[in-house]
Amino acid sequence: MRQNLVAGNWKMNLTYQEGLALVEEIVRLNQANGAGPEVVLCPPFPFLTGVGQALPQGGKLHLGAQNCHQKESGAFTGEVSAKMLASVGCEYVILGHSERRQYFGEDDELLSQKLKAALAAGLKPIFCVGESLDTREADETFDFIGQQLAAGLFHLSNEEFAQVTVAYEPIWAIGTGRTATSAQAQEVHAFIREQIARAYDAQAALDTTILYGGSANAQNARELFSQPDVDGGLIGGASLKAADFTTIIQSF
Numbered sequence: 001m002r003q004n005l006v007a008g009n010w011k012m013n014l015t016y017q018e019g020l021a022l023v024e025e026i027v028r029l030n031q032a033n034g035a036g037p038e039v040v041l042c043p044p045f046p047f048l049t050g051v052g053q054a055l056p057q058g059g060k061l062h063l064g065a066q067n068c069h070q071k072e073s074g075a076f077t078g079e080v081s082a083k084m085l086a087s088v089g090c091e092y093v094i095l096g097h098s099e100r101r102q103y104f105g106e107d108d109e110l111l112s113q114k115l116k117a118a119l120a121a122g123l124k125p126i127f128c129v130g131e132s133l134d135t136r137e138a139d140e141t142f143d144f145i146g147q148q149l150a151a152g153l154f155h156l157s158n159e160e161f162a163q164v165t166v167a168y169e170p171i172w173a174i175g176t177g178r179t180a181t182s183a184q185a186q187e188v189h190a191f192i193r194e195q196i197a198r199a200y201d202a203q204a205a206l207d208t209t210i211l212y213g214g215s216a217n218a219q220n221a222r223e224l225f226s227q228p229d230v231d232g233g234l235i236g237g238a239s240l241k242a243a244d245f246t247t248i249i250q251s252f
C-alpha cells in the first residue's frame, strides 16, 4: 500500500558502536512519530542484529539491508542471502542502488534474480532507478528510466510488485550536494507512476510508494515531499545525523 516512507542508507559508514549510538538517538528523537511516515534504517550487515534490537517492536521504525545475494544459500563466500536478512529481523532490502550497479556490475538480469530472492524470503524491496548526468543532458532520462523499470522490475507478478517500493535516485544528485529540484523529481515520479499503470494497472500505480533520493536533507525535504508523486525519501549522508534525519522524517 502507498505510504509515506523515509529510508536511511548508511552505506559503508560508522563503526558498530557509532551505529548503535545513532540508532538510539533516532529512537529517542522519534518517540512521538505516531502519525508520521514509516522509517527504515539500512545499516551495514554486521550491525543489523544490534540495530534491530534497538528498535521498538511494532512501531514505525523498521530494519532494512543494503543488498542481498540472489541465491538462497550455498558456497558464495562473503555473501549474505535474503533469508539470512529476514532471520535477523530485516523487513526491507535496497536493490539496484546505482553504487551497486556501477561498482559491482549489477545489471538488470542479476537485479531481477535478487528481487525474486528478496520477495521469496518475505522482504520488501526498495528498488532504485536513476539516470546519469550524461543521460539527463542528452534528454534521455525518461527512456532510460523506462528501460530500467521494464528490464529490472516489471517481470514481477502483480502480487510481487505490490511489495515493492520504487526509489528515483538521479546519479548526478547522489552524494554530490546537488539535489534535483522538486519539479524535476515530480516529473520523473509521475512518469514512473505512469509506467507502472501501463505495466500493471492504474490501481497498482496509485498504490506504489515512490521515494526520491539524492542529496535530500533537512533543508530541502519538505519541498520535495510536498510534490504529489513523491512519497518520501531514500536518504544517504543525512541519515547519519540523528537530528537531520529526524527533521527529514518530520517533513511531511
Ligand code: PEP
Binding pocket: 009, 169, 173, 174, 175, 176, 177, 213, 214, 215, 216, 234, 235, 236, 237, 238
Ligand atoms: C543514496 O545513496 O541512496 C543517497 C540518496 O545518498 P545521498 O543522500 O547522500 O545523496
